[in-house]
Amino acid sequence: MTFDANAELFTSTPVVIAELAFDGGTEYYCSVDFEAPAPSEFYSGRVISFGTLTKSTSDITGSFQISEVTLTLSNTDNKFSTYDLEEFVNRIVNYKLGFLGDTIANFKNIFTGKIYDFEYSDSQLILSVEDYTATLLEKDYGHYVVEADWPRAAEGVIGARMPIIYGTVAGSPTVPSDLPVGG
Numbered sequence: 001m002t003f004d005a006n007a008e009l010f011t012s013t014p015v016v017i018a019e020l021a022f023d024g025g026t027e028y029y030c031s032v033d034f035e036a037p038a039p040s041e042f043y044s045g046r047v048i049s050f051g052t053l054t055k056s057t058s059d060i061t062g063s064f065q066i067s068e069v070t071l072t073l074s075n076t077d078n079k080f081s082t083y084d085l086e087e088f089v090n091r092i093v094n095y096k097l098g099f100l101g102d103t104i105a106n107f108k109n110i111f112t113g114k115i116y117d118f119e120y121s122d123s124q125l126i127l128s129v130e131d132y133t134a135t136l137l138e139k140d141y142g143h144y145v146v147e148a149d150w151p152r153a154a155e156g157v158i159g160a161r162m163p164i165i166y167g168t169v170a171g172s173p174t175v176p177s178d179l180p181v182g183g
Contacts, residue, residue, distance in 0.1 A: 016050055017043055017107065018071055019094045020115075022087065029073060036104045046079075048072040048124060050095065053111050066131035069095075069113060073125045080125045091115050093129050 017036075018029045028036075033045040051069035071093060073080070092114055098107030113129035120126075143162035145153055 013100045015098060015100050016047075016110075017096050017098070017104075018047060018050065019096065020088075021092045021094075034100060041104065046073045046075075048074055051129075053095070066111070066133065068128065068130045069111065071127040071129055073127070074123070075121070075125050076123055078122065080120065081122075085118055085120055085125075088115050088118050088127060092132060093127070 015030060015032070015034070020027045020029070028041050028043045029046050030043040031045060031047045031050075034043050035041075036043060049070070049072040051071060052067065053069055054065075054067040056065050075081070092112065094109055095111035095113075096104070096107040097110050098104070112132045114132045115127050116130050117128040118126060145157050145160050145162055147153070147158050150157070
């Protein structure tokens with residue numbers, strides 16, 4: 001394999017990282033050891049599993065659901081035996097997705113959660129993490145769908161709580177508001 005091919009593989013390899021915030025600073029974990037450029041941080045290859053992350057939302061009611069995840073970290077060297085494990089509870093965890101060789105600033109945050117439980121053994125530390133953004137988005141902001149603003153709203157939507165739009169929208173088509181629905 002040539003240098004150019006290696007460089008292409010290095011910059012096109014996706015990677016997920018986990019950042020855990022503590023009082024003394026942030027700890028960085030990944031499924032492989034790697035050094036991230038600018039700012040230079042070492043991501044320890046302790047992640048055995050990031051768990052399964054799912055997101056869903058309803059078009060009509062605006063309700064949403066983001067799954068809980070189980071982050072499993074290797075403890076074969078007993079690193080976590082020196083920690084006060086109760087300190088993990090209520091700590092923030094960020095999952096970010098990016099590419100090896102890219103700066104962390106270019107990684108996209110795909111999950112923010114709060115640790116609510118843990119299991120510890122000599123070989124691994126299992127952290128149960130609940131979605132943190134749900135606590136921010138489950139607030140009633142006092143905005144409701146009214147007919148004056150949405151004259152062509154679907155049946156049963158008028159009077160419902162206005163959904164909060166969040167996330168990243170890419171490639172969404174637009175429809176001029178003066179055209180009738182369907183034409």
